[in-house]
Every structure is written in C-alpha cells, then in structure tokens.
Amino acid sequence: MLNDRSSILSLLETRRSGKPRELVGPGPTPVELEQMLTIAARTPDHGMLTPWRFVTVADNQRDAFEALLQQALIESEPDAADAKRQKEHDFAHYQGTLVVLVSAPVPDHKIPVWEQELSCGAAGMNLLHAAHALGFTAGWVTGWRAYAERVRAAFCAPGERIAGFIFIGHPSRELEERPRPILADIVRHWQPSET
Numbered sequence: 001m002l003n004d005r006s007s008i009l010s011l012l013e014t015r016r017s018g019k020p021r022e023l024v025g026p027g028p029t030p031v032e033l034e035q036m037l038t039i040a041a042r043t044p045d046h047g048m049l050t051p052w053r054f055v056t057v058a059d060n061q062r063d064a065f066e067a068l069l070q071q072a073l074i075e076s077e078p079d080a081a082d083a084k085r086q087k088e089h090d091f092a093h094y095q096g097t098l099v100v101l102v103s104a105p106v107p108d109h110k111i112p113v114w115e116q117e118l119s120c121g122a123a124g125m126n127l128l129h130a131a132h133a134l135g136f137t138a139g140w141v142t143g144w145r146a147y148a149e150r151v152r153a154a155f156c157a158p159g160e161r162i163a164g165f166i167f168i169g170h171p172s173r174e175l176e177e178r179p180r181p182i183l184a185d186i187v188r189h190w191q192p193s194e195t
C-alpha cells in the first residue's frame with residue numbers, strides 16, 4: 001500500500017505537459033483512451049451537471065480538421081501569411097491523439113456557470129494526470145482557433161465552448177521542467193482582520 005502511495009505521489013509530482021508540436025505517436029489505444037476519459041470524468045461537479053464533454057478527433061479526420069481551421073483562418077484573417085496557414089496545417093496534424101475538451105455549462109441554473117467552468121478545468125487536469133499515469137505525455141493548448149466561431153460550432157452546441165485541444169502522445173525529447181510557483185508566494189495563512 002505504501003509503495004502504491006509513493007508511486008502515485010511520484011506520478012503527481014513528476015507530471016508535466018509536453019508541447020503538442022513536439023509529441024510523437026502512437027497515441028493511446030482505444031482501450032487506454034477510454035480509461036483516460038473515464039478517469040477524467042471522475043471529477044468534482046457541483047450539482048452533478050456534467051458541464052463538460054470530450055470530443056475525439058480520429059487520425060483519419062485530421063485533414064477535415066485542417067480544412068475547418070483553414071476556413072476559420074480565412075474568415076478571421078483573410079490576408080493571413082503562408083506561415084500562419086502552414087501553422088494550422090501543422091496543428092491539425094500533430095501526432096498522438098487529439099481530444100477536444102468542451103465546456104458545456106447549464107445556463108440559468110442555481111449552480112453558477114463559474115463553478116461549472118471550474119469543473120471543466122478540473123476534468124482537463126484529470127485527463128492530463130490520467131494520460132501521465134498510463135505512460136503518455138499530454139499537452140493542453142488553445143490559441144485563436146479555440147475562440148473562432150466556426151471551430152466552436154464544429155465541436156460545440158450553442159452555449160458551449162472549447163476549453164482546449166489536448167494532444168496525447170509521447171515526447172520526442174526529454175521534457176524540460178519549467179519554473180514552478182514558490183509556495184511562499186501563493187500560500188498564506190488567513191488571519192481575520194481586526195476591525
């Protein structure tokens with residue numbers, strides 16, 4: 001049990017994101033992906049509204065995904081430089097498996113949308129941890145495309161929006177650690193003010 005606990009702690013302490021453009025395949029098998037999404041769905045959710053969804057983009061849909069991004073780019077930036085168009089080509093064909101995380105809050109509910117969006121973020125984080133636990137590296141990105149109406153409408157129902165594109169694969173080079181917040185800067189012990 002202690003070993004289990006220390007390996008879980010070690011997973012939590014070592015997870016870090018990979019840059020999606022640097023990931024290589026293969027992505028998870030269908031069974032592994034189902035396990036990841038099951039873990040991701042095991043997320044705190046006030047009111048049990050399930051205010052998030054996952055949309056997978058199959059490898060054989062990547063050309064169609066690129067066509068969608070290119071169309072959205074033309075609409076948002078008709079004079080986009082070739083380099084920008086190339087970037088969307090590359091983005092659509094990043095290796096590994098692509099999961100689009102969709103925020104799907106229930107409007108006009110007694111549970112505030114803010115709390116529902118927090119739950120969506122937690123589901124995304126859970127997916128990153130699940131990917132790591134299964135021996136993969138994941139990267140969560142957004143960019144202009146996450147906010148483009150054409151792209152939103154292709155993945156979301158009205159009122160929903162894209163919370164992120166999560167690519168799951170393997171790093172092509174050793175992942176570098178990034179600076180982490182200094183606890184003393186982000187933790188304080190609350191004291192009631194004397195008024």
Ligand SMILES: Cc1cc2nc3c(=O)[nH]c(=O)nc-3n(C[C@H](O)[C@H](O)[C@H](O)COP(=O)(O)O)c2cc1C
Nearest residue numbers: 015016017018019128139140141142143163164178
């Ligand atoms: C909602 C959200 C959107 C993000 N979008 C981008 C992005 O578009 N481009 C990017 O380089 N990093 C983006 N990031 C940051 C990376 O996913 C990641 O947090 C960063 O590379 C460090 O990862 P780590 O702290 O998990 O190691 C985003 C993170 C979140 C939570």
